[in-house]
Amino acid sequence: MKETIGFIGLGGMGLALATNLLKAGYGLRVYNRTAEKARPLLEHGARLARSPAEAAEPGGVVVTMVSDDRAVEAVTLGANGLLDRLGDGVHLSMSTIAPSTARRLAALHRERGSHYVASPVFGKPEVAARAKLWVATSGDAAARARVRLLQEAVSQWIFDFGEDPGAANVIKLAGNFLLGAAIEAMAEAFTMAEKHGVPRRQTYEFFTQTLFDCFVYRGYGKLIASEHYQPVGARPSLIRKDFGLILEAAAEGRVPMPLASLIHERLTATVAKGREDIDWAGFAREVSESAGL
Numbered sequence: 001m002k003e004t005i006g007f008i009g010l011g012g013m014g015l016a017l018a019t020n021l022l023k024a025g026y027g028l029r030v031y032n033r034t035a036e037k038a039r040p041l042l043e044h045g046a047r048l049a050r051s052p053a054e055a056a057e058p059g060g061v062v063v064t065m066v067s068d069d070r071a072v073e074a075v076t077l078g079a080n081g082l083l084d085r086l087g088d089g090v091h092l093s094m095s096t097i098a099p100s101t102a103r104r105l106a107a108l109h110r111e112r113g114s115h116y117v118a119s120p121v122f123g124k125p126e127v128a129a130r131a132k133l134w135v136a137t138s139g140d141a142a143a144r145a146r147v148r149l150l151q152e153a154v155s156q157w158i159f160d161f162g163e164d165p166g167a168a169n170v171i172k173l174a175g176n177f178l179l180g181a182a183i184e185a186m187a188e189a190f191t192m193a194e195k196h197g198v199p200r201r202q203t204y205e206f207f208t209q210t211l212f213d214c215f216v217y218r219g220y221g222k223l224i225a226s227e228h229y230q231p232v233g234a235r236p237s238l239i240r241k242d243f244g245l246i247l248e249a250a251a252e253g254r255v256p257m258p259l260a261s262l263i264h265e266r267l268t269a270t271v272a273k274g275r276e277d278i279d280w281a282g283f284a285r286e287v288s289e290s291a292g293l
């Protein structure tokens, strides 16, 4: 058996990640705010921690995969947070959060003698379940080396962005912006074609076999062509959070990102209409609806 690590956050992504770590031979102390969700892991040998602090161990590794900045701060800095117990251990933080939050948490860890490694991921829960995520990582070099095998156990590719703990999160936000831009572009193009009598499916097939023969266009394009936004990879509200972070990072860097603002608005409308039971690419409906379809 490999070392025993802490794992905090057993939502769609966290449960898949933790399951793969167990399969890879790691021991796990698992914490989730709603303890019930830990049950499938306990049946496979994980131990239940009753607080984030209990999931951590002095000198050990603790992974967090919770929803947003506030949640990472709560399990790290809140009452019974992991920071107080980690000693000189490593916090491997996999959530999509602001680069500024990552830098602040890294500084707080440094003050206490512990280490923070940013490790946001690309891929839906079903990709996580197959251990085929793409990982962007950054932070202290020795700490990065310490968690490398763990990252390898859940991913197909790890790309290293150096010492700045915020860098990996910048890349994650840039990636989600690129995905949103592709969805918006396809939604507009497919809608224009449809209104001129060319079926969405034909438009999709032509472009994904010729000029846009790539993974993202094929995958999200299929949902937009069929206007069937299932299965749900990420809920619209989860990615709306990311577009809020993109706009914050853009404002911080004084980068006008009008397309990011537009996509944020589309996601706001989708969430306001209560469309949470569809994949986030379903914001493409806002485009066809605004064209009267």
Ligand SMILES: NC(=O)c1ccc[n+]([C@@H]2O[C@H](COP(=O)([O-])OP(=O)(O)OC[C@H]3O[C@@H](n4cnc5c(N)ncnc54)[C@H](OP(=O)(O)O)[C@@H]3O)[C@@H](O)[C@H]2O)c1
Residues within 6 Å of the ligand: 009, 010, 011, 012, 013, 014, 032, 033, 034, 037, 065, 066, 067, 068, 070, 071, 074, 075, 094, 095, 096, 097, 121, 122, 123, 124, 125, 233, 234, 235, 238
């Ligand atoms: N879904 C995707 O396709 C995808 C892909 C790449 C990256 N991500 C990122 O991965 C992270 C997790 O996403 P997910 O899809 O697993 O989300 P999710 O299914 O909604 O799970 C969220 C997790 O965060 C916990 N949580 C939320 N607020 C908390 C708080 N204040 N204190 C403690 N725990 C809290 C939840 O606990 P409860 O169970 O108690 O609610 C749950 O374990 C997010 O940062 C997301 O942006 C998601």
